[in-house]
Amino acid sequence: MFTLEGKAALVTGSGRGIGRAIAKMLASAGASVMLNDIDGGVLQEAEAEVGSLSKSLAGDMTAPDFPKKLVDATIDAFGAIDIIVNNAGYTWDNVIQKMSDEQFQAMLDIHVVAPFRVLRAASGWIRETAKREMAEGRRVMRKVVNITSISGTDGNAGQAGYSSGKAAVNGLTKTMAKEWGRYNVTVNSVGFGLIETRLIQPLQGAHATIEMKGREIPVGVQQKHLDAAKLTNPMGRIGTPEEAAGAVVFFCSPLSDYVSGEVLICSGGSHF
Numbered sequence: 001m002f003t004l005e006g007k008a009a010l011v012t013g014s015g016r017g018i019g020r021a022i023a024k025m026l027a028s029a030g031a032s033v034m035l036n037d038i039d040g041g042v043l044q045e046a047e048a049e050v051g052s053l054s055k056s057l058a059g060d061m062t063a064p065d066f067p068k069k070l071v072d073a074t075i076d077a078f079g080a081i082d083i084i085v086n087n088a089g090y091t092w093d094n095v096i097q098k099m100s101d102e103q104f105q106a107m108l109d110i111h112v113v114a115p116f117r118v119l120r121a122a123s124g125w126i127r128e129t130a131k132r133e134m135a136e137g138r139r140v141m142r143k144v145v146n147i148t149s150i151s152g153t154d155g156n157a158g159q160a161g162y163s164s165g166k167a168a169v170n171g172l173t174k175t176m177a178k179e180w181g182r183y184n185v186t187v188n189s190v191g192f193g194l195i196e197t198r199l200i201q202p203l204q205g206a207h208a209t210i211e212m213k214g215r216e217i218p219v220g221v222q223q224k225h226l227d228a229a230k231l232t233n234p235m236g237r238i239g240t241p242e243e244a245a246g247a248v249v250f251f252c253s254p255l256s257d258y259v260s261g262e263v264l265i266c267s268g269g270s271h272f
């Protein structure tokens with residue numbers, strides 16, 4: 001129905017989880033994919049899995065100068081940047097009275113500041129290229145997908161920082177849709193409900209943690225909440241990374257060429 005052959009994509013946080021599934025699906029549709037993760041070990045494994053049209057650059061999306069390095073590396077590697085998926089993210093939760101400034105800021109840095117810096121870094125190449133194509137009478141569509149969450153659209157107790165970052169990125173989506181429509185770029189958000197990755201691993205007794213910049217951050221969901229989420233989900237289950245990737249790839253494909261500035265919820269019908 002469509003091919004992404006000849007398209008160059010960047011997927012942040014694609015070492016594991018949903019980002020890896022997105023990178024695989026884009027590559028299987030023919031795109032060249034630049035992978036990124038803060039975790040160099042899983043990134044190598046992902047690159048091998050995604051295949052020969054992929055490249056990778058390990059690095060921290062919240063380091064102020066890294067988003068530009070990554071965008072430049074994508075253009076250097078593939079000669080273009082046609083699809084951008086701002087996916088890198090994590091949770092660092094607590095009730096507001098226990099949430100530090102650092103914790104709240106970290107959630108804004110990864111979920112909205114990093115996507116802003118990626119898009120700003122890509123803006124020069126995108127504008128110049130689109131103007132040249134239009135002068136030649138060609139309309140070449142490009143795609144941005146920002147990853148959000150039902151925590152951002154509905155709010156979720158314990159996630160003041162995360163839900164604020166995930167809500168803010170939808171403002172970025174809607175604004176960039178208006179700024180970049182004239183350059184034939186569609187900009188949309190996809191918001192997930194519970195998707196089976198390490199972010200929602202069951203908390204059984206001992207806390208599960210992820211390591212983020214040398215800090216052990218507890219992540220996961222209590223088993224009783226997971227059970228309740230399955231019970232109340234209209235489809236009776238949690239989503240898979242591949243199902244999550246499908247919604248994103250729709251916005252990366254020609255099937256969505258006249259859809260922009262939207263927030264698509266991929267949650268099996270659940271809301272918080």
Ligand SMILES: NC(=O)c1ccc[n+]([C@@H]2O[C@H](COP(=O)([O-])OP(=O)(O)OC[C@H]3O[C@@H](n4cnc5c(N)ncnc54)[C@H](O)[C@@H]3O)[C@@H](O)[C@H]2O)c1
Nearest residue numbers: 013016017018037038060061087088089149192194195197
């Ligand atoms: N899993 C869910 O239920 C769920 C629900 C809603 C939204 N999301 C969002 O989906 C996206 C993907 O999450 P996932 O569930 O696949 O989690 P995951 O932990 O499996 O994968 C996220 C990846 O992002 C990377 N990452 C985190 N911070 C980074 C940084 N500063 N620089 C570079 N890489 C970084 C991690 O190392 C990890 O490999 C995130 O934005 C997350 O907030 C997930």
